Amino acid sequence: MKIAITSGKGGTGKTTVSTGLFHILSRYLKHHVQLLDCDVEEPDCHIFIRASKTAVYPVNLMIPEIKTDLCTFCGKCKAACAFNAIVMLPPAKFIEVSADMCHGCGACSYVCPENAIVEKPSSIGQITHFDYYAKDEFIEGRLHIGSALQTRVIRETITHARQQGIILFDSPPGTSCPVIATVSKSDYVVMVTEPTPFGLNDLILMVDTVKQLGKKHGITINKAGLDYKPLYEYISQNNIPLLGEIPFRKELAGAYSKGEIVAASGPEIRKVFENITRKLLHETSLNL
Amino acid sequence: MSKAFEIVILSGKGGTGKTSITAAFASLAKHAVFTDCDVDAADLHLVLSPDIYRTEDFESGAKAIVNTDKCTGCELCRDVCRFSALEFKNGIPVIDEYACEGCGLCSIVCPVDAISVHNYNNNKIYFANCRFGPMVYGKLGVAEENSGKLVSKIRQYARELTRQHQAEIIVTDGPPGIGCPVISSVTGSDLVLAVTEPTMSGWHDLERLIEMIGGFKTPVFVVINKYDLNEEMTQLIEQRLDAMNIQVIGKIPYSETMVLALLEAKTINEFDPAGYIAGELTRIWETITFTIKQHHKPINI
Numbered sequence: 001m002k003i004a005i006t007s008g009k010g011g012t013g014k015t016t017v018s019t020g021l022f023h024i025l026s027r028y029l030k031h032h033v034q035l036l037d038c039d040v041e042e043p044d045c046h047i048f049i050r051a052s053k054t055a056v057y058p059v060n061l062m063i064p065e066i067k068t069d070l071c072t073f074c075g076k077c078k079a080a081c082a083f084n085a086i087v088m089l090p091p092a093k094f095i096e097v098s099a100d101m102c103h104g105c106g107a108c109s110y111v112c113p114e115n116a117i118v119e120k121p122s123s124i125g126q127i128t129h130f131d132y133y134a135k136d137e138f139i140e141g142r143l144h145i146g147s148a149l150q151t152r153v154i155r156e157t158i159t160h161a162r163q164q165g166i167i168l169f170d171s172p173p174g175t176s177c178p179v180i181a182t183v184s185k186s187d188y189v190v191m192v193t194e195p196t197p198f199g200l201n202d203l204i205l206m207v208d209t210v211k212q213l214g215k216k217h218g219i220t221i222n223k224a225g226l227d228y229k230p231l232y233e234y235i236s237q238n239n240i241p242l243l244g245e246i247p248f249r250k251e252l253a254g255a256y257s258k259g260e261i262v263a264a265s266g267p268e269i270r271k272v273f274e275n276i277t278r279k280l281l282h283e284t285s286l287n288l
Numbered sequence: 289m290s291k292a293f294e295i296v297i298l299s300g301k302g303g304t305g306k307t308s309i310t311a312a313f314a315s316l317a318k319h320a321v322f323t324d325c326d327v328d329a330a331d332l333h334l335v336l337s338p339d340i341y342r343t344e345d346f347e348s349g350a351k352a353i354v355n356t357d358k359c360t361g362c363e364l365c366r367d368v369c370r371f372s373a374l375e376f377k378n379g380i381p382v383i384d385e386y387a388c389e390g391c392g393l394c395s396i397v398c399p400v401d402a403i404s405v406h407n408y409n410n411n412k413i414y415f416a417n418c419r420f421g422p423m424v425y426g427k428l429g430v431a432e433e434n435s436g437k438l439v440s441k442i443r444q445y446a447r448e449l450t451r452q453h454q455a456e457i458i459v460t461d462g463p464p465g466i467g468c469p470v471i472s473s474v475t476g477s478d479l480v481l482a483v484t485e486p487t488m489s490g491w492h493d494l495e496r497l498i499e500m501i502g503g504f505k506t507p508v509f510v511v512i513n514k515y516d517l518n519e520e521m522t523q524l525i526e527q528r529l530d531a532m533n534i535q536v537i538g539k540i541p542y543s544e545t546m547v548l549a550l551l552e553a554k555t556i557n558e559f560d561p562a563g564y565i566a567g568e569l570t571r572i573w574e575t576i577t578f579t580i581k582q583h584h585k586p587i588n589i
Contacts, residue, residue: 008329010302010464015489041465042300042496044489062370082350082391082405105370105391145499148436148468155371155387173302173464174328177433184386196547198307202329208430213386226547250517250542257487257518 001284002167004038004186006210008202010173012194013222013246014039016256018170019048020263020273021190021280025166026136028277032165033136038182039172040125040141040153047259051130051138059141059156060121061104061149066095070116077108077117100148125153127160137162154181175202175209183210188284189217190243195228203231207238217241218283220276223248241283244276292321292450293580294443294458294477298501300493302464304485305513308546308556310461311335312569314420315555317577319456322418323446324425325439325473326463327411335553338416338423346411346441348432350390354381358402365394365403386431411438413445422449436468443473457577466500474501479580480508481537481572486521491528498534508534509579511572514542538572540565 005018022035037045066077066086073090085101086108088094097108099122109117124147130138141157143150150172158181161167171182183189189210193203203219210217219235224245235242246252246262246269255265263273297310307326314322314336324332352373354365359381366374366381373387374394381403395403410429417423424445426438446458462473474480480501484494494510501508510529515522526536541564549559557566 009331010299010329012303039465041467041470042489042493044301044492047488047492080392080396103389103391105389105393106368107391107393107396110368110393111396143467145466145496146471146503148471150465150467174326175430176328176428176435176469178467179328180386180431180433184384197334197550197553198331201331201334205329205430212431228551253514253517256489257485257521259488 001188002169002186003188003190003280003284004169004171004183005190005192006171006179006183006206007173007192008175008206009193009198012192012199014173014192015044015048015170016222016246016262017190017192017220018168019045019261021277022049022168023261023263024273024277026133029166032162034161034165034167035138036157036161036167036169037140038154038157038169040143040150040157041172043140043142045138045170046140048261049130049132049138051132053128053130055129057127057160058123059125059127059153061102061124061152062106062119063099063102063104063122064097064108064117064119066097067116067118068093068095070114071095072114074113076111076113080107080111082107103149124149127157129160151177151181154178158182158185175205179209180213183213183215186215189215190280191217191219192222193219193231194223195221195226195231200228200231200234204234207240216283218243218280221245243279243283244272246272292447292456292458293479294460295479295481295576295580296460296462296473296477297481297483298462298470298473298497299464299483300466300497301484301490304483304490305546306483307331307335307461308550309483309511309513309569310459311555312557312566313459313573314418315557316570316573317420317457317459319454320421321446321449321453321455321458322421322423323442323458323460325442325460325469327426327428327435327438327469328463330425330427332461333425335550335555336418336420336423337553338418340414340416342415344413345409346413346426346438347434348408348410348429349434350405350407351385351388352383352390352392352394352403353406354383355402355404356380358400360400362399364397364399368393368397408432413438413442415445421455422453424449435463436472439469439472466496470500474504474506477506479576480506481576482508482510483513484510484525485514486512486518486525488521491521491525498532509537509576510534511538511540512536513540515539516541537575538568540568
């Protein structure tokens with residue numbers, strides 16, 4: 001069972017929910033539980049999950065290099081490149097691959113009649129494995145700063161999970177390709193929102209996305225307390241299961257700011273997370 | 289030839305208050321054009337309530353399509369696909385449209401021309417006027433891609449609008465993160481205002497953002513929002529930024545006023561003009577505009 005924790009709007013509490021679920025599931029379930037930090041641009045789970053590092057793997061992209069001495073400037077590679085990554089000036093005998101634009105698809109080297117293109121691995125990110133207690137695992141994907149290929153790092157991170165037990169994906173914010181890369185590989189989506197007009201606007205975008213992908217889903221409201229009726233009306237009108245509400249409390253914000261797992265910061269909040277977990281397991285037809 | 293400055297409000301981490309602060313600046317800026325480049329989840333329009341006068345479709349990526357009648361099942365396409373976007377089910381190729389990056393290599397290798405690449409146009413760009421001036425913003429189609437290109441296009445239109453309206457400044461609400469839409473937002477801008485919060489995640493994400501921007505040599509100012517939620521952390525962030533020669537130009541306390549203003553679709557400076565936060569934001573805005581005019585060459589358009 002793969003569960004993605006998402007939100008249209010950033011900063012609504014995805015990481016609070018995913019680290020909380022991981023913490024609770026890890027203690028109460030005999031199943032193998034894995035947490036994958038798929039927010040590779042800004043991976044923050046490691047701040048909360050204190051686990052021991054076991055392995056680091058690079059994420060490489062095959063970037064082509066064109067040998068100008070073999071190149072006849074026929075232009076086939078440039079024509080084949082869908083990403084406009086090849087710059088060619090035949091009179092100056094100049095041809096180069098712009099690494100920022102390249103997706104590493106291999107089309108240029110496939111079409112080159114002179115075998116003038118060689119591909120070399122270039123690192124765009126890394127994946128780190130951590131042991132969490134004895135049985136569970138935390139896996140973090142991390143994009144190298146300056147790379148624009150976050151989606152690739154996410155896809156690779158997801159392949160690192162063992163296909164067993166419960167796998168939690170801490171998704172990036174938004175609704176675009178990095179989120180799709182995460183959500184499309186999940187079985188169930190927990191959408192985290194907050195009771196504000198921004199929260200609702202971005203939740204609606206997220207619901208549209210999740211429905212388009214045909215995924216079962218539920219909602220968790222974070223920073224609850226503000227009685228923002230349009231949010232509650234939207235949820236009930238659309239018959240979306242409400243998995244629970246995490247109250248806004250200054251002391252929870254304080255625990256979060258120090259890098260503590262919010263779900264483990266006190267007995268009351270622990271109860272809130274246990275209930276959310278129970279409801280989630282019920283929704284996903286698993287039982288405690 | 290007119291000249292305009294471009295200011296981008298970013299954060300690394302989401303939810304630190306970028307949009308509320310951008311909106312406040314909108315009510316303070318004179319002769320400005322506003323853009324929302326958080327195309328995944330644009331929210332600025334909820335406060336600025338713009339009147340849209342034109343909508344334009346924008347390319348949202350390309351995907352391969354298989355003509356199964358022509359396909360002979362040779363599986364060459366699957367073998368060359370680097371994105372694991374092609375699978376054969378009962379001898380028929382099925383494309384995972386969410387994994388396909390539209391590179392077209394499958395259509396190049398197909399010996400019977402059974403695969404073509406289709407371009408989609410499901411992203412939107414909105415041209416509008418709000419009570420503070422012209423605005424241009426985008427919206428990604430549901431489950432669509434190309435956010436980096438969309439951001440570049442929005443900024444290009446914003447520059448055109450500044451020329452038409454003889455505006456002096458472009459204020460951009462940027463996306464969270466450090467990936468392609470953020471890179472597209474920073475490229476060629478004159479100043480980045482990074483909004484952070486005093487949490488370990490806020491700092492971690494800000495540090496990555498600053499390193500990313502470092503590659504562009506764009507000057508960065510920082511505002512610490514909700515600074516009183518953890519004053520120790522605020523102090524630590526200030527010290528670290530100081531060591532990096534990055535100036536914290538303002539600190540805003542946690543306040544429900546931010547949300548209350550939002551509920552009325554008002555900026556903080558409209559909702560509570562005499563309040564402390566409005567005053568602090570005015571001071572921050574003046575610092576930014578003063579600095580940018582003093583020290584940075586404006587872009588030519």
